[in-house]
Amino acid sequence: MPSSENIKFLIDILYHSPLATAIYVGPDIRFAFVNHEMRKVFGTQENYIGKPFGESFPILKEQEFSKILEKVWRTGITYKATNCPARILNTDLNHSRFFDFEYKALLNENNETYAILHTGIEVTERNLALQTIKTHEQNLSLNNELELITHTLAHDAKNPLSIAKIGIETIKANAQMNQIERNNWLTIIDEAILSLNQIIDKTTQISEAKTFKISKETIYMDEKIHFWIKESKLINKVDNVKVIFGELLPLYSERSGVYQIFANIIGNAIKYSSVNINPTLTIFSEKQNDEIVYTIEDNGIGIPKDEIDKIFSNLQRGSNTLDHQGNGIGLYIVKSIINQLDGRIEIASNLGEGTRVKIYFPDYKPMDKEYL
Structure with a gap:
């Protein structure tokens, strides 16, 4: 057994420790020791010695700290917590603070608990700082989202606008156009306006809320891809592309x-x-495990291998594309949107031999619980 002098020495050290410290004994968790820093945490100078923890701090008992201490006493298993919220009555103010603390079971030679050493430190300021950082990160994310919105409107809105303009100019220039051809062009213009409206609607929803819940639906791609190819042929003024589906x-x-x-x-x-x-x-698609994979392959100019990883960066283009119109925003937007849709994209290419793009979409079904 340690001498009374040694015990007094240890008690003095604990009392003057900068770490908030308390010692509990007995299955009813009675205070045996409380140092100055722990009294500051509890917010009172009342003498707790000999009193049960739950009786002294009913507000902490309500938050089940008493149950945790009782379990540590029964099992002899130490309990640790970080950044733990706790409501403590302090100068008549009931407010939440945050703590890192430990309830350490002290065991005798028979592995029975004879005391619990409670040490802790208040980390409320750290928590507030982390919350501030998190808020800044969210604001930065929102700024990045707004940047993407700007790029999207400036880039992708041009396609349907160009289609509509081409259609209107074609109808104006051909006064003798038959009704069937005229109706075909009117359908193209209508689809282009619908696409533009969808882009604007999505952009508005994102800009109005930090948390934008994506609305999903079944899209029948065999109906859409043919039209998107027609759109692209019109915009790029190319009509001799052979498409294999x-x-x-x-x-x-x-x-x-x-x-x-x-x-x-x-x-x-x-x-x-x-x-x-x-x-x-x-263009074709296939099911792979829990994904639907679309492959789009061309026999065009290709991409230099050492530049493939860079083309998803904003305003980055392949060095061999400078003779073609464009600003390098398109694939940056594509990658950002695919990330939003929980998908991924892979590009393989050989210079002068063409490019193969694989787009992976989650194979969700309308009845999946996440989307009910």
């Missing part, structure tokens, strides 16, 4: 985002394969 599986995704992804990828494929004498585009 495989199976075009439906997607369960966000309509505007899917349009923006495919309009950019198909547009690039047609634009950069048009230099070939016989430009060819292959």
Whole structure:
């Protein structure tokens, strides 16, 4: 047994420790020791010695700290917590603070608990600082989102606007156009305006809320891809591209985002394969595990291998594309939208031989619980 002098020495050390410290004994968790720092935490100078923890601090008992201490006493297993909120009555103010603390079970030679050493430190200021940092990060994320919104409007809105303009100019220039052809052009203009409205609607929703819940629906791709190819041919003034189709599986995704992804990828494929004498585009889809994978392959100019990883960066283009119109925003937007839709994209290319793009979409079904 330690001498009384040694015990007094240890008690003096604990009392003057900068760490808030208390010692509890007995299955009813009675105070045996409380140092000055722990009294500051509790917010009172009342003498707790010999009193049960739960009786002394009913507000902490309500928060189940008493139950934790009782379990430590029964099991002999130490309990640690970090950044733990606690409401403590302090100068008549009931408020939440945050603590890192430990309830350490002290065991005898029979592995029975004879005391619990409670040490802790208040980290409320640290918690507030972390919350401030988190808020700044959220604001930065929002700023990045707004930057993407600006790029999206400036870039992708041009496609449907260009289509509508081409359609109107064509109808104006051909006064003798038959009704069937006129109706075809009016349908193209109507689809272009619908696409533009979807882009604007999505942009408005994102800009009005930090947390934008994506609305998903079944998209029948065999109906859409043919129209998007027609759009791209009109915009790029290319009409001799041979398109080979495989199976075009439906997607369960966000309509505007899917349009923006495919309009950019198909547009690039047609634009950069048009230099070939016989430009060819292959599009098909397949199921792989829990994903639907769309492959879009062209026989165009390709991408230098050492530049493939860079083309998803904002305003980055392949060094061999400078003779073609564009500003490098398209694939940056594509990658950002695919991330929003929980998908991914892979690009493989050989310079002068063409490019293969694989787009992976989660194979969600309308009855999945997440989307009910």
